Amino acid sequence: MKIKDSDRNLRCEMPNCKNMAKFKVEKDGFFRSAGIYLCGDCASEMYKVLSTKFVPKSPENMLNKKIKIKENAGEK
Secondary structure, eight states: EEEEEEESOOOOOOOTTOOBBOOEEOOOTTTTTEEEEEEEHHHHHHHHHHHHHHOOOOOOOOOHHHHHHHHHHHHH
């Protein structure tokens, strides 16, 4: 998926929103004109809601990797 600045002068596609679209969310493999147009307020609100559902995993650092290796060695 890609998030781009809106290239058209359209309204936000969220129900009951009358603001002008600022962003376009599109997915690879579809027509170029296909996508969802969102204003800044709706995009910000969507980000807040999605961040409560999807929390990124922290990268595994070297210290944690050594601890896991020691734990796995002790189990055998």
